[in-house]
């Protein structure tokens with residue numbers, strides 16, 4: 001096609017596009033004459049991004065802590081972005097599903113392998129000084145982390161293991177919510193009293209979580225996988241990708257995190273209280289949490305031994 005024909009087709013397409021939006025294409029074309037050329041820093045918003053690292057102390061390693069958490073939140077967003085596309089896609093095929101699973105897994109692999117930035121990358125004394133200014137905040141209050149869980153599996157798999165038998169699909173959301181595994185980090189089960197860390201988190205996010213779980217209860221990765229045709233569900237590559245993701249999030253990441261907590265908070269055999277105030281030594285271990293996104297993809301033995309040798 002000649003350049004002239006090409007331009008004419010392009011113009012027609014532009015006119016069609018704006019006609020559909022009930023807009024005048026000529027005004028938009030005229031706007032192009034005056035618009036600024038884009039550059040890297042405006043597009044990536046580097047100035048805004050690099051203005052978000054504000055320390056509470058003068059200790060240099062606090063900057064490592066802040067920035068690594070921010071990197072995590074960005075990757076959490078990338079994961080949720082992919083899951084959202086799976087959740088809203090009609091007629092999912094094996095290739096699409098596997099492709100998205102691989103992307104999500106790669107992001108979580110990166111979070112897991114990079115966790116040494118936390119464990120080995122800060123001075124222990126500095127950490128224990130700046131963390132005193134962070135109480136009662138905790139990574140426990142990461143809403144995106146909770147959303148990844150809600151979007152990955154059915155609610156029952158996130159219920160505290162001790163109450164799983166008493167809850168099913170007919171249980172109301174409020175009741176199920178009160179028995180999510182992570183309530184154990186912030187609740188005294190004898191008195192029912194919640195810690196400030198948990199109450200503050202719920203005041204900010206509970207309504208949003210309930211809305212989110214209502215949608216994802218039927219659109220999470222596990223429910224979608226189970227609804228795929230038998231041949232797809234038996235695709236070994238896909239099963240491997242699902243198991244890999246489950247293991248990475250619920251054993252590898254959890255253990256990297258747990259070992260980091262031990263490194264900073266277990267000094268000379270004495271366990272320090274965490275900023276979120278949980279009984280973290282027990283709470284954070286995968287064999288206690290027994291959080292498994294895709295339980296039927298594991299053998300009985302694997303389930304029994306979940307987190308035992310981690």
Ligand code: HEM
Nearest residue numbers: 072118138139140142145182260261274275276277278280
């Ligand atoms: C020196 C680094 C870190 C230490 C010592 C640490 C320690 C802890 C502890 C003790 C808890 C239990 C709740 C509490 O009492 O506060 C916790 C929870 C949590 N932290 Fe961290 N953390 C670190 C880094 C991170 C990073 C980089 C992230 C990424 C966003 C993160 C995300 C979380 C999440 C999501 C929870 C809740 C986990 C669950 O409910 O199983 N933490 N952390």
